[in-house]
Amino acid sequence: MQRPTPTAPAELACLDQLRRASGASDGPMERHCLRVDMLARAMASERGLALDDEVVLCAALLHDIGLYPAASRGGVYTDDGAELARETLVPLGWGSERIELCAAAISQHHALRSQSGLGAEVELVRCADLTDVSAGLVPNGLPRATIREIFATVPRSGTYRHIGGLVGRALRERPITVPQIFKLH
Numbered sequence: 663m664q665r666p667t668p669t670a671p672a673e674l675a676c677l678d679q680l681r682r683a684s685g686a687s688d689g690p691m692e693r694h695c696l697r698v699d700m701l702a703r704a705m706a707s708e709r710g711l712a713l714d715d716e717v718v719l720c721a722a723l724l725h726d727i728g729l730y731p732a733a734s735r736g737g738v739y740t741d742d743g744a745e746l747a748r749e750t751l752v753p754l755g756w757g758s759e760r761i762e763l764c765a766a767a768i769s770q771h772h773a774l775r776s777q778s779g780l781g782a783e784v785e786l787v788r789c790a791d792l793t794d795v796s797a798g799l800v801p802n803g804l805p806r807a808t809i810r811e812i813f814a815t816v817p818r819s820g821t822y823r824h825i826g827g828l829v830g831r832a833l834r835e836r837p838i839t840v841p842q843i844f845k846l847h
Contacts, residue, residue, distance in 0.1 A: 663811050666699050668723070670716050672754045676723040679750055683730035690824035691726060693816050694794060698722040700812045701790035701804065702783075708803055711782045717760055720747065721767035721787050729828035738842040739832055744769035772843040794818075795825070 668677045677692075684691050699722035706713045727733045728742030735742045744765035751761045763780075767787040770777045777784040789802040797818070798809040832840050 663700065663704075663808075663815050665815050666696050666719060668719060672716060672751055672756065673719050673723070675750050675754060676720045676747070679733070679746065680723050680727055683727050683733040685732075690820035691828075692723075693818070694821050694825065695723045695725065697794045697812055697816045697818070698725065698787060698790045700816065701793050701802075701809070702786040704804055704808050704812065705786050705789055705802060706782065708805075708808075711786070713783055713786065714760065714763070717764045717767070717783050718787060720751065721764045721771075721783065722790070724750070724764075725768045725771045725787060725791060726825070726828070729825075729832055731831075734836075736836060736839075738839045740769045740772060740843045740845075770845060773845040773847070775846065794821075 668674050680692060680695065681687050686692065699719045702718050702722065703713065703715065705711075724743050724747045726739070726743065727746055728735075728737075728739030733742060733746055735745065747765050747768055748761055751764060756764075763783055766777070766780045767784045770780065770784055771788045771791050773788055777788055792800050793802050793804065793809065798806065798813065801809060829840070
């Protein structure tokens with residue numbers, strides 16, 4: 663399995679946004695985002711689903727960006743990331759349907775219920791994020807061998823410490839917003 667390489671203008675713009683917000687290239691968050699992309703695509707393959715790969719990669723790259731002070735608007739970080747995606751993708755000529763699909767994948771990635779009704783991209787980014795942050799304990803239908811291969815391709819080192827630090831900051835600076843990431847709809 664190959665590591666994703668952003669090539670389309672939108673993918674490169676989203677990667678640039680992530681790197682500017684995080685201050686790192688190939689840091690723990692970037693690697694987490696790439697694993698989310700890889701896991702979502704693998705889940706789609708297992709389920710026989712077609713995806714808009716560019717939407718998935720852009721959503722994966724920006725799904726946690728609202729945790730960074732440079733990208734935060736002070737609100738619910740998942741919604742902040744969705745808004746940043748809209749701002750990034752509109753000038754690149756994306757249609758409103760694709761933009762909203764990407765934004766929904768970002769804003770709903772911690773939803774407590776299936777988001778399949780919003781699109782396969784939305785649901786699979788949600789499932790892939792859970793699989794990655796659970797270190798594969800919640801496989802969401804993926805064979806363990808596939809998960810291990812993805813984790814070997816894009817290492818998980820530093821993931822918990824980095825994301826934990828960002829979530830800790832969000833809890834200190836905007837505590838009332840953090841539970842709102844767990845959407846019920």
